[in-house]
Amino acid sequence: MPTSPAIHKFTTASGYPIYRLTLNAFPNFWTYAYLILVEDMTMLIDTGSGFGVSNQDLEAGLALAGDAEDRDISLATLTHVLLTHGHIDHFGGLPHIRENSPAQVGVHELDKRTITNIEERLAITSQHLNNFLREAGVADAQRESLLETYRMAKLTYQSVPVDFTYEAMGMRLGPFEMLHVPGHCPGHVIIRLEDLLFTGDHVLGEISPHQAPESLTAFTGLGHYLKSLEDLRAWTGDVRLSLAGHGDPIPNLKARLDEIEEVHAHRLEKIQDILKTPHTIAELAHILFGEVKGYSGYNQLLALEEAGAHIEYLYQRGELCIHNLEDLEENSTPLPIYYSLL
Numbered sequence: 001m002p003t004s005p006a007i008h009k010f011t012t013a014s015g016y017p018i019y020r021l022t023l024n025a026f027p028n029f030w031t032y033a034y035l036i037l038v039e040d041m042t043m044l045i046d047t048g049s050g051f052g053v054s055n056q057d058l059e060a061g062l063a064l065a066g067d068a069e070d071r072d073i074s075l076a077t078l079t080h081v082l083l084t085h086g087h088i089d090h091f092g093g094l095p096h097i098r099e100n101s102p103a104q105v106g107v108h109e110l111d112k113r114t115i116t117n118i119e120e121r122l123a124i125t126s127q128h129l130n131n132f133l134r135e136a137g138v139a140d141a142q143r144e145s146l147l148e149t150y151r152m153a154k155l156t157y158q159s160v161p162v163d164f165t166y167e168a169m170g171m172r173l174g175p176f177e178m179l180h181v182p183g184h185c186p187g188h189v190i191i192r193l194e195d196l197l198f199t200g201d202h203v204l205g206e207i208s209p210h211q212a213p214e215s216l217t218a219f220t221g222l223g224h225y226l227k228s229l230e231d232l233r234a235w236t237g238d239v240r241l242s243l244a245g246h247g248d249p250i251p252n253l254k255a256r257l258d259e260i261e262e263v264h265a266h267r268l269e270k271i272q273d274i275l276k277t278p279h280t281i282a283e284l285a286h287i288l289f290g291e292v293k294g295y296s297g298y299n300q301l302l303a304l305e306e307a308g309a310h311i312e313y314l315y316q317r318g319e320l321c322i323h324n325l326e327d328l329e330e331n332s333t334p335l336p337i338y339y340s341l342l
């Protein structure tokens with residue numbers, strides 16, 4: 001279990017220091033922000049959640065890095081903040097940073113609206129999620145509680161403006177280069193600095209990054225994600241080390257890409273086998289992941305989205321049919337959908 005605050009130092013090929021700051025984002029959930037001192041920039045990649053002690057951990061981590069560098073490093077001395085993607089455990093610290101720092105904040109176009117107008121994202125995605133959970137065959141009481149869980153996790157965040165977007169900058173800022181990798185999140189980017197990559201949640205060392213169906217949010221979904229893994233493979237060059245948003249650094253990125261692709265290929269095969277008899281997404285999630293417990297039902301939601309993303313991928317590619325089409329045709333409200341192999 002990580003401890004926070006804590007720092008760990010990495011160095012690029014030409015000697016720029018990078019400090020990984022460990023932040024307690026939610027109870028029993030840690031995330032990393034990275035401080036990079038390069039040329040005249042004091043750069044922060046990702047911000048933690050802004051929840052609980054996350055902001056304190058961020059400030060304490062910056063102070064520890066300042067001690068190590070023998071210079072003053074704090075929110076007030078940051079020049080830039082780059083976000084890898086628009087998930088709350090990566091951008092939730094922005095309001096606190098905005099209040100205490102002159103840093104210029106950048107994000108990819110496709111995640112900008114989430115940062116600057118989270119109320120819209122919550123309202124729209126809640127509607128989509130409500131339909132998704134009905135179609136998935138989740139019972140009414142559980143559906144209400146999962147929707148509540150979804151909204152609660154984002155409720156403490158206050159929308160803030162951003163200063164620039166990556167595509168508008170030609171996908172680079174000084175020595176930093178970005179690659180757009182939609183899938184886990186619409187505007188996810190990988191950031192490259194010399195021989196190091198910051199992979200956010202697109203590639204993680206220990207677990208395969210979470211997938212949700214594109215029916216909830218455009219530019220997510222397994223199809224986009226797998227395509228982005230291939231785009232990264234072609235773009236990465238001879239990267240020495242990949243630093244992720246959670247978990248250990250990844251020394252051999254291409255081997256890790258192989259492993260993640262293998263996880264999904266195996267899961268898709270298993271699902272096709274299960275769907276020789278018709279099942280809903282909720283039934284499939286239960287077969288795949290068992291009784292899921294955890295932080296306020298959040299893990300149940302993740303399991304349903306993961307199963308939904310794989311079914312959607314197979315259905316989009318013409319591998320599945322809808323078994324109870326007549327029921328759906330007779331009703332105008334969303335009903336549980338039973339999928340089966342063609």
Ligand SMILES: [Zn+2]
Nearest residue numbers: 087184185201
């Ligand atoms: Zn994420």
Ligand SMILES: [Zn+2]
Nearest residue numbers: 087089201245
């Ligand atoms: Zn994350």
